[in-house]
Amino acid sequence: MKHWGIGARVMLVALLPASVLAVVMLAYFTSARLSEIEQVHIERGKAFARQLAVASEFGVFSANREILQLLANAASKEADVRGVTIVDRHGTVLAASGEVAEVLQKPPADAQLTEKNGRLLIGEPIRAARLVVNDELSQILAPEARAVGKDLGRITIVYSLERLAARRMELLRNGILGLAVVLAGAVLLARRMSHSVSGPIREVADTVTRIGHGEFSERVHNSGGGSLQALGDGVNEMASRLEAAYHTMEQRITQATAELRSRKEDAERANLAKSRFLAAASHDLRQPMHALVLFISELSSRSHPPETRRLVRQIAASAEAMENLLDSLLDISKLDAGVLQPEIRAFPLQKIFDRLSADFRPVADERGLRLRIHATDAWTLSDPMLLERILLNLLSNALRYTAQGTVMMACRRCGDHLRIEVRDSGMGIPRDAQEIVFQEFVQLDNPERARHKGLGLGLAIVRRLTELLGHPLSLRSAHGRGSMFAVELPRSSPVEEGSTEEPPRIPGNLSGLTIAVVDDDQLALASLASLLNSWGCNVVAAESLERLQMDLALDNVTPRALVSDFRLRGNQTGIEVIHAMRRRFGESLPAILITGDTGAATLQLAQAHKIALLHKPVRPAKLRALLQRQINTPEDVA
DSSP states (O other), X not given: OTTOOHHHHHHHHHHHHHHHHHHHHHHHHHHHHHHHHHHHHHHHHHHHHHXXXXXXXXXXXXXXXXXXXXXXXXXXXXXXXXXXXXXXXXXXXXXXXXXXXXXXXXXXXXXXXXXXXXEEEEEXXXXXXXXXXXXXXXXXXXXXXXXXXXXXXXXXXXEEOHHHHHHHHHHHHHHHHXXXXXXXXXXXXXXXXXXXXXXXXXXXXXXXXXXXXXXXXXXXXXXXXXXXHHHHHHHHHHHHHHHHHHHHHHHHHHHHHHHHHHHHHHHHHHHHHHHHHHHHHHHHHHHHHHHHHHHHXXXXXXXXXXXXXXXXXXXXXXXXXXXXXXXXXXXXXXXXHTOOOOOOEEEEHHHHHHHHHHXXXXXXXXXXXXXXXXXXXXXXXXXXXXXXXXXXXHHHXXXXXXXXXXXXXXXXXXXXXXXXXXXXXXXXXXGGGTTGGGSTTOOTXXXXXXXXXXXXXXHHHHHHHHHHHTOOEEEEEOTTSOEEEEEEEEEEOOOOHHHHSOOOOOOOOOTTXXXXXXXXXHHHHHHHHHHHHHTTOEEEEESSHHHHHHHHHHHTOOOSEEEEESBOGGGOBHHHHHHHHHHHHOTTOOEEEEEOOXXXXXXXXXXXXXXXXXXXXXXXXXXXHHHHHHHHSTTOOO
16 A cells, blocks of 8 residues: 555545445345345235134134135135145144145144245144134033134145245345445545545646756646645745756856866966976976986096096986986876887796896895895786886885885785785875875975985876786875785786797997987087997087088998987978988988987877987987997887
């Protein structure tokens, strides 16, 4: 019943009492009427039996069978009388008419009614009348007169109950018909009541549903009267307020959206301006840094007194720190540009663990920390260089932010995956800051931006690299209780060692080779030419393509390789210089492009033209290795 609608409930309330009352009244009155009819029918049969007994007195007294037979025949023709039997006091049948077999088999006693097979046997005694006669005949019959009041015999009537049964059936039919009429009326009344109650409520419900779907202009039109009218008025008032609130909220949302769009555009403009500033600043910083690194490299290769050598080492360390910061900015730019393509292959993790252990153990010893890197025989599928950069940044952070205790790195097997964990006992990271630490330039304990604490790009690079490789990264930490960074990797089956070894670098000597150099920055041009000269190269250096071609023609030499800056004067680019030189000296001319730009466009452009690209400040060792490789295998220029 709890799932019934209001219409069904109103129907039940209206129909059930009327139905119960109708059934009870019909049953009561029908039962009373049936009892009354049955009683009247039986009393009529008993009265007829008494009358017939009185009429048969003389015939029984005189044993006049003829008279008694006439009486029996006449009586059996009466309605509902099926048979009459008259016997004397000795049980002798004096007269009989109609159905007599049942009477003869078991005659009823005096004043007894016996019902059998739809027949009622009514027995009535025949008694002598109490008469006082003073004549001679009476004196003669004096002994018989003394028998007055005694039974002379008895009459038995077979009385039919068929008409009574038919009357009963008629009464039942009429009762059922009356009940049906009453129930039909009750149903009609209940439906009318249900419609009058549930109709307005259903309209209110439908209106509320449409209002709930956002049609705030809907109103209740026919809500009945009384409480239903109050309900409809309340719904209409609610709809009016909701409509007003909706319009007000819509206006506010429109205003907020416009304001948010304006702020978003401002943020995008600010971000673009920041990117342009960083690109310009990075380029402007890389130019002198490029020259400085090359000069320091050349200076370090010469002999100096001890004090001068100490100063050279300090200058080189400072330049290296600045170079590392610029390299971090370059890494972020490459990752954001989407030009870094990982080379996924199977390799053992222990080789990376060994290199990291060798690199960081002196740092841990210097800081008085315990560095524990657990050995592993696991193999994984990843890019070994990028994975090593991820673990290097995590270990570097752990050592930097741990004042005392232990830094540990271990690999655990988790089903089909490996889980590399880097744990420390350092200061920890508060829960509300565990997401922002992966943003650029965020350092929780370095508000003064001390240079020796890094630039705040390590974890940002880790996040980007793990997303690039598809390795889930997780962090569990609590303030003052240390941190645990975990990287999940796919497991791999071991393969032959030879297939995982990097191809050996092709050895070579640059001495005596002619190298063409183009750069519009005098300082960078001079430093690069000086470095190449120190390697024994013959250098033809110029600030533009035209000047380079003229100098090469005057000297009548053919360059073995070309090194060009990307941005040159007059909107000329290093790519144009390389193509022009290759058209003159052959498409196989090895070429290297050097740039201070960290934007995505330069990276993508160099990759599109399959030209090797180095970012300023260029590390001398990397430049020399690339020159040797390209000169020995000029077809590999990407």
